[in-house]
Amino acid sequence: MIPKCNVRKTFFLAGFIVIFWLLPKSASAMHIMEGFLPWNWALMWTLVTLPFLIWGFKSISKIFNEKPEYKMLLAMAGAFVFVISALKMPSVTGSCSHPTGVALGAVLFGPVAMTVISSIVLLFQALLLAHGGITTLGANIFSMGVAGPLLAFAVYKLGQKGGFPRWLSVFLAAFLANMGTYLVTSLQLALAFPMETGGVAASFVKFSSIFAITQIPLAASEGILTIIVFNLLFNYNRQELQGLLHFSEEVHSQ
Template sequence: MNRKKRLSLLLVVAGFVLYFLINEPQTAYAMHIMEGFLPIGWAVFWWAAFLPFFVLGLRSLNRIVKETPELKIFLGLAGAFTFVLSALKIPSVTGSSSHPTGTGLGTVMFGPLPMSVLGSIVLLFQAVLLAHGGLTTLGANAFSMAVAGPMVGYFVYRGLMKSTGRQKLAIFSAAAFADLSTYIVTAVQLSLAFPAEYGGFAASFVKFGGIFGLTQIPLAVSEGLLTVLIWNWLQSYSPNEFSLLQQKMKGVRS
């Protein structure tokens, strides 16, 4: 990628960050599970469930950087896209809030394991700098957004590519389902920690799922469309570099 194209891509990333700074959301009612909300046993459990994926993600990222160092800028773009979208908190009609996750783009580019690292770094920064989520609940939030979401998005993408061969549909669906599955897992996490007195886990899941569902479904559709637009921009603006990305990442993801 020549200097002019590299600068242009960095300006796009900077534009995302500037948009976030101008439209900085309030910290109340953050969608990520907030600090101290989970019982200590469940907080430790989700940390334990998340850490193996984080270790595998570090190994995957290290291999990508060593074998294809020219892809570093795309890793940066994927991380910035996740940071900005997941920090744009939108008030919900249910009295809570919703936001996109932004993990679909990086998942399609690099597979799910690198996103366990990029997504958890994003969540750490949000917890420390923006009071979105927390440190004790970082394992639970990272498992839902940086592990479960990318895993679902990746298998949706691969399945649709194999069955239909329609890449844009596969990218849209991967981003949308990565978003939706994140909040399904979050609802499961909350329901396990706080089962209803009457109806237990199932009743709690309906309650928490209902809180997320009204706003998250249209947000997932919007995120899918935006991810396709970004993909199209990258493909049209830097076709040679983007073709190299796709060719090399076939081997990295396998």
């Protein structure tokens, strides 16, 4: 690699990271609001999320050390989360929500790398846009950064094993990761706020009717956007992407 190219890459990466850190991702639609999770639940979700976050940092440093040529692509997967989660869309329920965009990165880099990206996005959103919250960060990272990407990764692998066309595996990964994120959010709220009659189950039905149904068309939109970007990447970068897909498999089969 010529040094000039390296400098330029580093410059853009640094620029991206600065933007990423300065700019809040704002999302009014999915995350549990500050103060709306009792402290014991907030603590529990933080503890559950922590190991994934550590695993994620390890996974990213492995990518950076062993495959530095993928740094830009990782930043681009982060940028995709950034753009997509700024798009608040109207939905059939008459309310608005936004997609998460974690599936693209999860398919390319494995699920735990997206735990790190999601937590950066969620942290600054909580700090600067009053969406989500610091106390609810653990719970929100779990739904968007752990459950969603894990589902995306698993669905994509299953789809590829099942001989689905690649576009369909990508679509299903994005669609189900999005739905999964909001179902987990609904479950988190239901566990913390069970109804007097019907308990957690009734409460889950209520919360998921707000979050999950709103998400169906949005999840489809995210699926389509993910197909478009994934295909563009794949068409122009076939060899490298195939190498990467194998690499992320190796990291996760350890």
